[in-house]
Amino acid sequence: MEFTREQVVDLLSTLVRIESVTPWLIETGKGERAQAEYLAEWLSDTSLEVTLDEVQDGRPNLLVRLRGTGEGPTLCINAHADTVGYGNWPTRALEPVIEGDRMIGLGAADDKAGCVSALLAVRALAENNVKLNGDVLVACVIDEEGVSIGTEHLVANHKMDYAIVIEPTGLPIAITEHQGFGWIDIIVHGKAAHGSAADAGIDSIVHMAEVVTRLHELDEREWAPNPDPLNGRTVFHTGTIQGGTDYATYPSKTVLGIEIGSQPGETLDNRIADINQIFADITAKYPNFHGEIDVKLNRNPFVGEGFELLLAAMNKAAIEVIGKPMAPQGENSWTDAALLQEAGIPTLLVGPAGGNYHAEDEWVSISEVVQMTDILYRTIIELLK
Numbered sequence: 001m002e003f004t005r006e007q008v009v010d011l012l013s014t015l016v017r018i019e020s021v022t023p024w025l026i027e028t029g030k031g032e033r034a035q036a037e038y039l040a041e042w043l044s045d046t047s048l049e050v051t052l053d054e055v056q057d058g059r060p061n062l063l064v065r066l067r068g069t070g071e072g073p074t075l076c077i078n079a080h081a082d083t084v085g086y087g088n089w090p091t092r093a094l095e096p097v098i099e100g101d102r103m104i105g106l107g108a109a110d111d112k113a114g115c116v117s118a119l120l121a122v123r124a125l126a127e128n129n130v131k132l133n134g135d136v137l138v139a140c141v142i143d144e145e146g147v148s149i150g151t152e153h154l155v156a157n158h159k160m161d162y163a164i165v166i167e168p169t170g171l172p173i174a175i176t177e178h179q180g181f182g183w184i185d186i187i188v189h190g191k192a193a194h195g196s197a198a199d200a201g202i203d204s205i206v207h208m209a210e211v212v213t214r215l216h217e218l219d220e221r222e223w224a225p226n227p228d229p230l231n232g233r234t235v236f237h238t239g240t241i242q243g244g245t246d247y248a249t250y251p252s253k254t255v256l257g258i259e260i261g262s263q264p265g266e267t268l269d270n271r272i273a274d275i276n277q278i279f280a281d282i283t284a285k286y287p288n289f290h291g292e293i294d295v296k297l298n299r300n301p302f303v304g305e306g307f308e309l310l311l312a313a314m315n316k317a318a319i320e321v322i323g324k325p326m327a328p329q330g331e332n333s334w335t336d337a338a339l340l341q342e343a344g345i346p347t348l349l350v351g352p353a354g355g356n357y358h359a360e361d362e363w364v365s366i367s368e369v370v371q372m373t374d375i376l377y378r379t380i381i382e383l384l385k
């Protein structure tokens with residue numbers, strides 16, 4: 001199947017112009033509805049079954065089904081419809097610009113290119129009346145940049161046998177595993193007292209400084225020098241800190257927000273054990289130390305399993321389109337692939353090359369979006385013929 005640069009530029013530039021910032025991250029974000037409605041209309045002249053599957057008030061997953069004979073497996077192609085905010089390039093983010101092979105714009109790579117590839121491929125299959133033994137379900141899901149309620153809703157409500165998640169990994173990379181992560185609040189309790197009453201007060205900020213220093217030392221001692229060969233250095237950074245009430249009072253409570261990773265084979269419990277060890281070490285120095293851990297979000301690592309037939313189909317397609325098979329690899333960031341695989345669906349993560357994600361001048365390689373579309377088209381036929 002010949003897919004053209006023009007097809008990709010037309011649809012992708014239209015989607016970039018439709019703001020779909022996740023309201024979970026940015027309160028004023030418009031969400032995914034307008035883009036889903038546009039795409040439903042764009043598909044209305046095809047035989048595809050299109051559903052706006054409401055996940056949360058005004059925030060639907062766009063589901064596009066190409067029905068097969070019912071004998072074969074169902075292949076889901078998952079890309080996310082939402083983007084992060086664009087406060088650092090407000091006048092340009094929604095105005096796509098083309099420079100050579102690159103399209104620059106908010107979500108051009110992450111992840112509207114994924115939606116475009118999946119939709120162009122499935123549209124072409126429908127238009128060419130290709131007969132398949134299983135269903136193809138394209139899911140342009142909401143909230144991946146938030147807390148992934150779109151893919152959670154998808155796996156809870158739909159039967160799928162294989163999944164391809166599209167994110168801008170760059171061809172020919174196929175991610176087969178990646179780190180998990182947690183968002184954790186560490187709460188240190190002190191004791192409020194008049195600023196002159198050193199015997200009565202416990203300084204929660206001084207105690208929190210011990211926590212921060214020891215976490216940083218652990219990172220430098222353990223995680224930085226020992227990156228996982230596939231998935232890189234275990235993620236750790238501080239994110240937020242709040243504490244104290246005023247100049248004149250001992251601070252009774254300090255809260256540190258961190259993001260911290262786990263490697264395949266681990267869970268967030270490994271990192272919680274690390275933090276508890278730090279608490280024990282600090283208590284040895286300051287017996288009145290009182291720390292608490294509040295896990296806000298816990299996502300397990302992605303460890304792909306059972307994807308051999310899918311990878312074989314994709315390898316065949318990739319050799320035809322780009323002259324080489326897919327290259328299995330790991331990654332240090334988290335994606336919705338983990339949720340699909342956790343639901344028992346063999347999953348691979350692939351996508352076109354891009355850069356500057358979550359930053360100004362985000363770009364995607366237009367030629368790789370064209371290639372990705374063709375690889376998807378051929379993979380679907382190979383797997384479901």
Ligand SMILES: [Zn+2]
Nearest residue numbers: 080110111167
């Ligand atoms: Zn993404």
